[in-house]
Amino acid sequence: MGKRKLLIITAMCALFSGIFAETVSDTVSLPDTTQLLLSYIENDSELKNLAIAAKKAQLSYDSTKIDKGFDITLASGNVTIKLTEDGSNISAKPSLKAKLPQASNLSAEVQTSVNSTQDDTKVSDTSVSLGVDIISTSNLSNKISLLKAERSVIEAERKLGKSVLSAEKDFYTQLKQLLNSINSIMSKQEQLYSDKIDFESVKVQGYSKTSSTYRKAELKVITNEHEIESSLHTLIHDCVVFYKKCGYDIQIDENTDLMSLVPSDIEAGTPLNILDFEKENYSSIESAKWTYKINSMERSTNKSYSLSASAGYTIDNSTTKSDTVDAGLSGTIGGLSLGAGVSMPVGGESNYPAITLSMSLTPNTFRKNSISKKQDALTEEQELLAIETAETEYETKVVETQQKLDSLLWEQKTIEQNLLMYEELEKDMASMYKQGFTSESEYLSAKTNLNSYILKKVMNQIELIMYNDDVVMNFIPNDLEVTQ
Incomplete structure (x- = not known):
């Protein structure tokens, strides 16, 4: 979390100082994921507006302190x-x-x-x-006014901090979609290699080119090649658009090695345990209790x-x-x-x-x-109910989050085991291919399976990052609040 926390703070400092990424043309190598994420965050117009809103809230608070001070x-x-x-x-x-x-x-x-x-x-x-x-x-009225103004600053800064995390999650969501597309193409390539093996078998068996068996086998190969070509065009479009959102102009084509588009520098870090966070800092609970506290203070000012x-x-x-x-x-x-x-x-x-x-x-x-006293009593009852509802929501969120983490960790373990197996298989197939004991299609099939699990491992790491973001966003981001 230390590295990611530094990343988020760096992005927020850039937003407050008005330093935003410029468009960069990169036709040779792709930027690392960290730089790509920073650039994506810094180019988010909503975050820029939230940074400005936080500054305005601070100025309003300063103005309120003047109004409530010596005059x-x-x-x-x-x-x-x-x-x-x-x-x-x-x-x-x-x-x-x-x-x-x-x-x-x-x-x-x-x-x-x-x-x-x-x-x-x-x-x-x-x-x-x-x-x-x-x-x-x-x-008490003056104190309430100051507390509300101060709360506006805190909430603006919290909103900015959570929006940075939300932007990070959105970034990884889009990156994962690209990786899913690459994985889909690899699955089609795996099917293509399988169909080619079947087609070669048909040829060896001596079927004529005009026979239905030969034509069906050939058509499968041609269809898979067309589907791969179409998927590649879509992937190229999506990649160019994604990198443009990050402030980069890239050039890739059908001959680009798909695995070169797969980031190798993603670090998921340690998965967070939701129980390590204070229940009182759960956003919904803290917000409901703040509302009850400040409104109770206001009700106490309604003296006759x-x-x-x-x-x-x-x-x-x-x-x-x-x-x-x-x-x-x-x-x-x-x-x-x-x-x-x-x-x-x-x-x-x-x-x-x-x-x-x-x-x-x-x-x-x-x-x-x-009448006002009766209204105040009903309002207080609603506020207490809101606190109770938030606490119930927290208990449900704990169960959901723990179940999700268990699934991700199980998936991580399974992928690691299969990855080791396919790494050994690819090495064996490569050796056999060099010695002429297996066909190119069989070797490429084994290599594609290996790359597919490398992709799955990266996507699992991305899901763990997004999981951590979800956990943090459920609580008051004290470590993300900006001190003006």
Whole structure:
């Protein structure tokens, strides 16, 4: 897995850096499988889009952190310029606001009124105030927003990582199809050699060329030759298209040695055991639990009550004609909103405070809150069911994967045994052919059988690679996540 992990990381780094393979003309030798796979991945337009999407998700997360961090606003307010016979009169209401959402929406505000004439400048209603939530879900809401933005980055990177594995699997699927075509041609060649032996036997037996026995034997040979020729044309087309997808232009023809198209550098590596992966990291389970967790946090923010407090100092309050110390409370209970404020004069002629009260009532809010609680309970039930379903899916996947691995390993063992047998047979037939004890068709038949099992061994290695990809894609690809 070490070599393949390095291969995947190399491909992802190339996607993030924008380095993509260029078309290469190669008419002499074919590139090795590793380079071919890298080029195939780097030329995948969907992966390029996913790499861009991952970068955009990271930028959105950075933007969210700014929004939920310290914020400051400077404002001039509406500036009014009034022209009169005595000159101009300028009035403005500048303000300065600062807010820290992560500290219970702690806020500070300074504002004033400025009125300037040609002869005098008057500043009034200058106030400094502080506000904070006493009972509020603002802290939790801010945390949820950050978690969702961070999750978007993680999911974009996971999607890219899994798509790289998916592209690798697709690459090997197409390569295996080519090898199947080669194997099919070899089977036809094996049949051709057999028919040629039968045809030679007919000739030796002295059948005339006009006899039905002779003509049938000859027709079998001719038909097999035509089928092989047709299959070769299809194979050449498929090979050229496949290598073009990988960024290479190749030239092959009917005389190309088929075994030269069979890769000899494929390493399947050690088959993965699905039980070596943590159950909690199974993608469906992790996703269902994340959804339940974040939605539970959001449901806890749906409170029907809140309370906020504010305090400040106003210089030259126009309401009391003096400086004032200000304090206020505001809160909600369901559809009922209440507010109370007091401005206590400091100095000046009056010692009577100015009191501000407010109230609003929305009866339907109480009714809707009751419905929302019922909806939340049903949603939570669905989310818990989704977790249970994912865990059942995992158990089924374990059984399926283990059965598939057993089949692949059994096939691998069988192929190895038959390959050894056909290697010995080919050596014996080659020696007998050189000594004249067997025909060329018989020797070619033995050689074709050997090449067929060499092909089967390579295809089995490819299937094991695809099996490993399937296993990894079922779990959170932590080792594939890209740190920006």
